[in-house]
Amino acid sequence: MNVATQATTHHGIREAIRARIVAGEWELGELIPGEADFAAQYACARTTVNRALQALAREGIVERKRKGGTRVRPLPLPQALLRIPIIRAEVEAMGQTYDHRIMRRERSIAPGEVAKRMQLAQNHELIHLETLHLADGHPFAFERRWVNPATVPEFEGADLTAISANEWLIRTVPFSRGEASLSAVSADADLARALEVAQGAALFTLERATWFDAQSVTFTRLHYHQGYRLNFEL
Amino acid sequence: MNVATQATTHHGIREAIRARIVAGEWELGELIPGEADFAAQYACARTTVNRALQALAREGIVERKRKGGTRVRPLPLPQALLRIPIIRAEVEAMGQTYDHRIMRRERSIAPGEVAKRMQLAQNHELIHLETLHLADGHPFAFERRWVNPATVPEFEGADLTAISANEWLIRTVPFSRGEASLSAVSADADLARALEVAQGAALFTLERATWFDAQSVTFTRLHYHQGYRLNFEL
DNA sequence: AACATGATTATGTATGCACATATTACCTTG
DNA sequence: CAAGGTAATATGTGCATACATAATCATGTT
Incomplete structure (x- = not known):
């Protein structure tokens, strides 16, 4: 041979x-x-x-x-290169029109859990943002984001109509490192209303915390619409 | 500098x-x-x-x-090396005792969806296996697996008490390639009973189809217990 | 027998060179 | 001016060589 x-x-x-x-x-x-x-x-x-x-x-x-x-290798290790999708690209790849709607935008004290994930002191003030991502006008994903104004002061005045907060941050703080986690979450009343699914529906959820140097940049919780799958190759 | x-x-x-x-x-x-x-x-x-x-x-x-x-790169591409956990190792890493219980083991015709995912003809006979993975005696994950006996004939007589079906297959067909997908699934009655969660609970789900050469080996659907998270670094 | 020591060995890495290959830029030609 | 061909260029890759480094193995001493 x-x-x-x-x-x-x-x-x-x-x-x-x-x-x-x-x-x-x-x-x-x-x-x-x-x-x-x-x-x-x-x-x-x-x-x-x-x-x-x-x-x-x-x-x-x-x-x-x-x-x-x-x-x-005694047991070949099951690893795969996971490409985390950029929502806009993902929607457009399906041949649908992407759009997003900002539901809420305010300064507020970081909830305890969020502060912990961002490794911030309690009572730290953050910019809180809620965005609904749409595909052909239908809800595709709902995003709750907290941004640290101490790290990215310009974010406060950013125009987020043309590009999403995600893209704005990537452009502004391009090479931040982060931790992410995937999970399944039951839709509460708010989520159910925003995504137009039944309350209690199982939602695929991606959480991400990113840092630039040692400074916390942002923490995001992204809930995809019911039935979403993240595919990859082994 | x-x-x-x-x-x-x-x-x-x-x-x-x-x-x-x-x-x-x-x-x-x-x-x-x-x-x-x-x-x-x-x-x-x-x-x-x-x-x-x-x-x-x-x-x-x-x-x-x-x-x-x-x-x-204009936009640094968000990719990460995802290490798919081996359940036994995952449980033991938490300092808990791993165990598994085979709930069902039978030959049966592949359901349409499964046959499609395994790229098999309809009415193909497979070995169907249902396993409950336990951590300190509590349900940790529920696994439904279909194995193609045409590819792995020895599986029929395999002793799956000492090692799980997953480990048995990895040892027998070590270097198979595959496709995987992650999603969130609502617990149906069967899943709720097996995992001891409420019906409708959101379950993090990993599906995997593997091939050796062009031969389908196995298809698995793994539902983790409520609240499970898959963590990784960006 | 326990332990320190040095030889041995397989991988890790830097270098200079040559050539391959893809793509841009430019120049020629109709 | 447009089309097409050619030269220039940056990365891609192979090779021979030399030395670095880590781990193992054998050796000899206490």
Whole structure:
């Protein structure tokens, strides 16, 4: 066999080795040949094998340690690249018209839970925003957001009719890091009214807290309309 | 400033460039210096800069094109590495005792929706399995699974008391690829009884279909107990 | 037997070079 | 002026080499 997928490109070799692993040439947890061996087998430089094996390690297919070589992961770790959708793009990808409506916008004291998620002191004043995202005029998602004016003072006067708060913040504080969580939430009376679903409906929910440097930027809770699914590949 | 994070390692340079991007040295969408320029600035080889910039491209910080150079992503793409938890490990990580109980195990015709998700012909016979996962004896998640005996004939006689069906399949068909989706589902009568929650409770749900080569292996629908959250970092 | 020590080894990484490839920019030609 | 071809250019990639680093293994000493 041993049909080279490509010539001797690093990702040709990556696929060749992947195929051999998938075919079960080595047991789970077993040591596979060293870089030098593969280099000889495929008649290429060790550098090239190194790139291939590092890629497989990133994917969770193999485990590598300095001395002790490379081994097939005992249990391949189930990980996937999750692309968090931008609502506008998501709606437009379905061929529908995106729009959003700001339901509420005010300064208020951060609720205890929100302050905790943003790692702020109690009684911190935040800008609270409630937005309804629409697809072809129908409710698509409901967003509750708290923005820290200490970090983004310009937000107070921002015009959010053309672009959403999300896009405004991304443009203003582009490279903030964050934590997110996914969950299922029952629609309370407010949510049910806003999203036009029955009270108690199960809503897919995405929460996100973001920081720039050590400064809290924003915390969002996004409730999608009933029946929403977030798809991805493993 | 220009304080080198590390000597001239590719990931030292990666962080140095990332810092400059985050600090706003270049506009969103703006062209940043070429590999050769950076190599001169940091007194290292172009190869090293190449690795650094490729890593930033993988992260979604920059965009690169063959001629036309490297530019800061207009909108940094919100992506995250999602590690899909293995239930046993998840429960044990909370310091609780994991256990599972098989509620049902039978051969049956695949329901239409399941057959579709597994890309099988109608009236295909599958092994249907219902498992309740327990944490310290309390319901943690309820799993409905269909396994294709054409792909994994040994599954029929597998002993699923020691290890769960999930782990059995991972060990037997380790490197299968798949599609997954996350959603929120209302507990029906069966689910409510099994998970000991009120009927209509919002349940976080993970569906997964996996294939080995072109052969369908299994389709699972996993409903977590009320209040479950899946956390990850951005 | 326990422990410190150094040799060995596999991966990690930097470098200089050459060539491949995609895409833009420009210039020629009808 | 438009169409088309060609040169210039930035990234992509392979290779040979050298050295760095971490972990293991064997060795020898107390």
